[in-house]
Amino acid sequence: MKMKKNNTFSEIRVALQKAKNILILPHIKADGDAVGSASALLEIFRKSGKNVMALAAEEPLPSLAVLVHEGYVTELPEGFMPDLLITVDCADESRFKDRGDLFPGVKILNLDHHISNTRFGHLDYVIGNLSSTGELIYSLFDSLGYKINKKAARSILGAILLDTNRFYYSTTGTRTLEIAAEIIERGVSLSSLCEELFGNTPRERLLLLAKAIERAVFFSEQRGVYCWLSSEVQQEAGTEDTDDIVEALRDIEGVELALLLYEYKGTLRASLRSFGNINVGKVAVAFGGGGHTNAAGITFSDLSYEKALHRLLPELEGLLARKN
Ligand SMILES: [Mn+2]
Structure with missing residues (x-):
């Protein structure tokens, strides 16, 4: 498959200059x-005089409220008609189709860092294996000459911290750290941002994590682990926020690959995490999902948990066997 090239800075600059109403x-x-x-x-465009909104599929998680700015909505104000759509962090069209379909024919600028990105945009700017879409946006808009104010910079630093798991992952490059430093130089406090992002874990989330650890099943000589969190178990814990659980499973001593299967709004989802060159992204893509080498996800439209596990497990065992 021949990969569509990124559009040039000047092509992106022209498209942004032409756009008046950006979604x-x-x-x-x-x-x-x-x-x-x-x-x-939202901040970058508003400061440059654009009419801009961000339309999300759901309310932001409470833990992410610290990153949200005015204009981040789940319902657009009456009469807002975009002339440019900008997708962020979307590896393929299924990730925004629920809202993108409302605006047929409107040009799409695709900004992303997933190696599996299908380059669905009219304009694409995708750098695979970059730490985060936040880093990509900082570099791109800095190069294009846009002003990145303190509020925008703080949200970008949050995006980087969360996607690298606090600079843990190998996608953290020297430029990632330089950008973080530049943001701190702008007056953003790293420690207070970290306190707000990581120092407010609701007890329900830890209770769900405890249930996940209890339910963990190990395979391939304890190098792999999987866990199933049904909606009943989530209800018992009092939260459906499964974020960070698959990372906690992967961080268990000796574990190199973790799979979390969970129900989310009536669908079955799989989250995969791994270390080194164990490529869970490839497995996810084979099942219609997407992601990176060490972090990937799949949504199963009509498979039971048992069937999904039955299909996934041999693939994961195979990955671990190959690495031996
Ligand atoms: Mn991302």
Whole structure:
């Protein structure tokens, strides 16, 4: 498959100059990178005189409220008609189709860092294996000469922190850290941002994590682990926020690959995490999902948990066997 090239800075600059009403689309079940990136763009464009909104599929998670700026909505104000859509952190069209379909024919600028990105945009700017869409937006808009104010910069730093798991992952490059430093130089406090992002874990989330650890099943000589969190278990814990659970499973001593299967709004989802060159992204793509080498996800439209596990497990065992 021949990969469509990125559009040039000047092509993107022209498209942005022409646009008067810009609509930003974060992906469904928006994570910190999607919320932070969309919110940063709201600030960047508003300060440059654009009429801009971000339309999300759902209210942002309470833990991400610190990154959100004015204009981040789940329903557009009457009469708002975009002449440019900007998708952020969306690897393919299924990630924003629920809202994108409302605006047929409107040009799309695709900003993303997923290696599996299908380059669905009229304009694409995708750098695979970059730390985050937040980093991509900082670099791009800095290069294009846009002013990135303190509020936008803070949301970008949050996006970077959350997508790199606090600079833990190998996607953290020297430029990632330089950008973080530049943002801190603008007066953003790293420690207070971290306190707000990481120092407010609701007890329900830890209770769900405890249930996940209890339910963990190990395979491939304890190098792999999987766990199933049904909606009943989520209800018992009092939260359906499964964020960070798959990372906690992967961080168990000896574990190199973790799979979390969970129900989310009537669908079955799989989250995969791994270390090193164990490519869970490839497995996810084979099942219609997407992601990166070490972090990927799949949504199963009509498979039971048992069937999904039955199909996934041999693939994951195969990945671990190959690495031996
Ligand atoms: Mn991301």
